[in-house]
Amino acid sequence: MNSSGPNNCRLWPYEEARRLLERDGDGAREIVFEGGFGPSGLPHLGTMAEVLRPSFVRHAVRLIAPQRRSRLIVFIDDMDGLRKVPENVPERERVERYLGQPVSRIPDPFGCCESFSGHMVKLLRELLRPLHLEHELILSSEMYANGRFDPILRLVLEKYQEIIDLMVPTLRDENRAAWSPFLPICPSCEQVNSTRVIAHHPERGTVEFSCERTFGGSRPCGFSGERSVLGGQAKVQWKVDWAMRWRLFGVDYELYGKDLIDSARLSGQIVRLLGGTPPLGFPFEMFLDEEGRKVSKSVGRGVTVEQWQRYAPIEALKYFLFVNPRRARKLFLAAIPQYVDEYLEELRAYAAAKDEEKPLDSPLEFVLAPDSPRRFNSDLSFSLVMNVAAALGVSDRELMWNYLTRYDPAILADEDTRRMAEALLACALNFRRDYLEPALLPYEPQVQDRLIAQKLIDFLTTSPEASAREIETAIYDIGRALFPEKPGKVFQPLYRMIMQQDRGPRLGAFIRLATPQRVIGILERRLAN
RNA sequence: GAGCCGUUAGCUCAGGCGGUUAGAGCAUCUGACUUUUAAUCAGAGGGUCCCGGGUUCGAGUCCCGGACGGCUCACCA
Numbered sequence: 001m002n003s004s005g006p007n008n009c010r011l012w013p014y015e016e017a018r019r020l021l022e023r024d025g026d027g028a029r030e031i032v033f034e035g036g037f038g039p040s041g042l043p044h045l046g047t048m049a050e051v052l053r054p055s056f057v058r059h060a061v062r063l064i065a066p067q068r069r070s071r072l073i074v075f076i077d078d079m080d081g082l083r084k085v086p087e088n089v090p091e092r093e094r095v096e097r098y099l100g101q102p103v104s105r106i107p108d109p110f111g112c113c114e115s116f117s118g119h120m121v122k123l124l125r126e127l128l129r130p131l132h133l134e135h136e137l138i139l140s141s142e143m144y145a146n147g148r149f150d151p152i153l154r155l156v157l158e159k160y161q162e163i164i165d166l167m168v169p170t171l172r173d174e175n176r177a178a179w180s181p182f183l184p185i186c187p188s189c190e191q192v193n194s195t196r197v198i199a200h201h202p203e204r205g206t207v208e209f210s211c212e213r214t215f216g217g218s219r220p221c222g223f224s225g226e227r228s229v230l231g232g233q234a235k236v237q238w239k240v241d242w243a244m245r246w247r248l249f250g251v252d253y254e255l256y257g258k259d260l261i262d263s264a265r266l267s268g269q270i271v272r273l274l275g276g277t278p279p280l281g282f283p284f285e286m287f288l289d290e291e292g293r294k295v296s297k298s299v300g301r302g303v304t305v306e307q308w309q310r311y312a313p314i315e316a317l318k319y320f321l322f323v324n325p326r327r328a329r330k331l332f333l334a335a336i337p338q339y340v341d342e343y344l345e346e347l348r349a350y351a352a353a354k355d356e357e358k359p360l361d362s363p364l365e366f367v368l369a370p371d372s373p374r375r376f377n378s379d380l381s382f383s384l385v386m387n388v389a390a391a392l393g394v395s396d397r398e399l400m401w402n403y404l405t406r407y408d409p410a411i412l413a414d415e416d417t418r419r420m421a422e423a424l425l426a427c428a429l430n431f432r433r434d435y436l437e438p439a440l441l442p443y444e445p446q447v448q449d450r451l452i453a454q455k456l457i458d459f460l461t462t463s464p465e466a467s468a469r470e471i472e473t474a475i476y477d478i479g480r481a482l483f484p485e486k487p488g489k490v491f492q493p494l495y496r497m498i499m500q501q502d503r504g505p506r507l508g509a510f511i512r513l514a515t516p517q518r519v520i521g522i523l524e525r526r527l528a529n
Numbered sequence: 530g531a532g533c534c535g536u537u538a539g540c541u542c543a544g545g546c547g548g549u550u551a552g553a554g555c556a557u558c559u560g561a562c563u564u565u566u567a568a569u570c571a572g573a574g575g576g577u578c579c580c581g582g583g584u585u586c587g588a589g590u591c592c593c594g595g596a597c598g599g600c601u602c603a604c605c606a
Contacts, residue, residue: 010545038606080606167604173602183604193604215604238606259601261533285534286600305533328599338541338555339583345554383555387568406569468566475562488565493567503566 007062009361012164013327016058020253020280021068031070033058034279037080039117040103041086042123044277045287045305045331046257048131049321049516053255053284055133063365072135075245076124077359078104079140079235081146081183083216099217100191102235104141117141127305130314132369135358138502140241143248144232152244152274153229156181156200156236163240170262178213184227184234186211192196192235194218197524205230235318242267249274255325258283284325300514311336311431315345318367333435337382340427344376349419351375355360373416373423373448378408383426386436391504399427404511443500445526449493453523456494460516471516472508497526 006014019033021287035078037047051074058070085095091109096114098106115118121137129134134432143149145222152404156163160181168176184207193216210224227233236244242263245251261283268278308317311333320339331346350364351374355412368374385404392400402423405411411421445453459474460466466474479490495504498519504510512517 036606040606077606083605084553151599170602172603179604196604213604241606257600258533258606261600262602263606288599326534330541335541341544341554368596381554382566391568472564479564491565503568505568506565508564 001412006060007243008218009060011060011361011363011366012143012364013056014064015279016057016165017064018284020061021055021065021099021162023280028068029056029250029254032249032279033249033253034075034245034249035072035255036077037120038073038080039076039124039231040080041084042088042120043305045303045308045321047124048127048305048317048494049284049325050255051128051130051133051135052083052318052321053282053325055135057253057282058318058519059366068363073135073249073251074128074135075138075140076117076121076122077140077241078102078115078121078354079144079192079232081191081216081218082106082116083193093440096217100215100301102141102185102190102191102192104139105190128273129470130309130369131318132371140235141232141473144235147231149244149248150230151246152232153236154202154205155242155274156240156293156529157200157205157207157229159199162201162273163270165506166266166273167239169265181206181236182209182234183237184209184229184230185232185244186221186223187225187227189219189221191218191221195221199225201226204228218292239263239267240270241356243270243276246271246279247274250276251279253282254279255282255284257286259286282325285328288328289332290328290330290334303333305335307333308336310434311341311429312425313343313420315347315367315369315372316340318344319343319363322366337386337431339383339425343419344381344424347373347376351377355461364504367373373420375414375416376420377413377417378410378421380404380408380411380424381430382424385424386432389428390436390501390504391499391510393499396423398431399514400429406513443496443526444494444529445497446455448482450527452482452493453497453527457520459521460511464516466512466516468506468508468512470508475507498522 007018012105035050035054037043037050051072055072058072059068061068082098082102082103084091089109095106095109098116103117103120108114108116108119110119110287113122113229121139125137138417145313150175151344163181164179167179167181171179175300177195180199182197182202183192184195184197186195186209187193189211191211194211194213196211196213197207197209201207204226206228207225208224208226211222212220212224214220228319235241237507246254246267254264264278264281264283268281271278280509290358305317316339322330346364350362353360385400388403388407389400392403401422404421410417456475459478463470463474475490475494476487479487483489492502494507495501498504
């Protein structure tokens with residue numbers, strides 16, 4: 001075996017892929033990866049991680065065993081009853097009255113899709129599109145409705161008591177007596193959170209139930225009767241549902257948040273009752289905010305995918321989600337520039353390694369999409385671009401670009417570097433504009449500052465064609481006149497007036513590039529206040 | 530209380546299977562650039578690797594115990 005081959009790579013997806021391949025030896029069977037999405041809320045960073053990470057393992061499998069077929073299922077539980085209206089959807093009061101119904105039967109509060117979950121799935125597709133992942137979205141409601149789950153639902157009816165025996169010890173005392181693996185959908189009020197099973201009849205494929213349960217916003221209607229559990233008239237509860245999917249699709253590999261460790265253990269026992277084998281599991285850590293608290297989806301803490309995409313190239317996001325899934329990682333807005341710089345660093349290293357033909361053990365082997373820039377031959381960093389943005393203002397992208405290309409002409413030397421630099425610029429501008437700029441304190445020019453500004457305006461007005469050096473000299477002359485002992489003191493007030501910061505670029509060159517006219521305008525506005 | 534995960538510089542993090550003096554980036558400080566208070570360059574400081582035991586010639590790394598932090602222990606997915 002080649003010593004630089006995928007079998008010797010230590011990155012976690014390779015380790016996982018080897019674990020997976022060892023499990024069924026030389027089997028030629030298709031390997032099934034599963035990730036899940038609960039469409040009772042908007043997709044978020046965790047959703048993305050849940051699809052991305054198994055796809056990393058899948059990629060490693062392909063590198064190690066190229067002949068092995070595989071598929072990645074993203075299972076969408078749109079049969080779930082809505083328990084709470086998320087804070088970030090419109091028309092919340094309008095949605096309120098559908099609480100307790102499966103999300104696939106609730107109208108879209110955004111008004112553009114066929115259902116609540118339909119909308120969330122649309123958002124999910126949009127979220128996943130730029131990732132270029134090969135995957136299949138599978139809707140729970142369709143699987144139930146078209147009967148694909150029926151054979152296993154019958155099995156659940158047969159193993160009813162055994163499943164209950166497994167579950168009951170994990171429940172609170174007061175809930176033990178009433179628990180059932182089935183949740184029928186009430187034909188009268190359409191709620192799924194409101195039904196309670198009273199009896200089950202494996203031979204008829206039915207359960208008896210009454211609509212009397214108050215849970216997750218449900219308002220029981222009192223209906224009672226006997227209904228088939230097949231064909232989408234009932235669903236099974238979470239841990240049983242997970243087991244059912246594993247059984248039906250033959251899932252080999254599933255990543256989940258560590259909050260699901262206990263669920264996975266139980267579902268694993270259930271899937272054995274159903275004649276299946278639990279998949280290889282991989283619990284990953286949650287994301288933390290600046291204070292080290294768990295990032296919440298409903299509350300506005302943490303960083304949203306939209307923010308990521310606005311402030312960082314998509315590859316940097318993938319890179320972030322690649323690194324260290326077993327470690328809780330802090331993610332907050334102020335840390336984004338750092339993560340982007342980390343990615344750029346990795347990209348430079350990757351390009352260098354690529355030249356030596358040993359790119360396999362780089363995270364970028366997993367992160368780069370076909371259309372991603374694959375090298376970055378510039379020392380440009382997020383912080384550098386942001387500093388320049390601070391100086392040049394965020395409104396004029398062209399000016400910034402001119403400045404950067406003059407700063408480092410290598411940006412233009414190849415297509416990949418240029419595209420990456422453009423992305424970097426766009427992100428840094430967004431970050432600066434949204435996040436840093438609003439926090440800047442407006443500077444109140446003092447008497448002396450006004451004098452300095454006026455003198456500079458006069459000079460620039462009379463000598464609009466002055467060179468960078470001549471402008472620099474003129475500023476220094478102003479300084480010499482005012483502060484004979486330390487002429488350099490003239491600069492800070494100018495930085496403050498022009499760019500609201502204490503330090504900045506060499507002013508001569510800067511003013512030349514930004515054009516004297518523009519600087520005159522800025523100073524005059526400052527004086528007018 | 531039980532289980533899982535974590536704790537390395539001010540911050541974010543690296544440290545394959547134990548091996549020399551524990552690293553990086555950012556931040557901080559100093560200096561240089563014959564006209565800047567820099568975005569450049571050079572340099573510096575900064576660590577009880579959470580604590581205590583153990584195994585070992587040798588422990589940030591392995592084992593045991595403890596502290597601290599996070600999460601889970603729901604008819605939620």
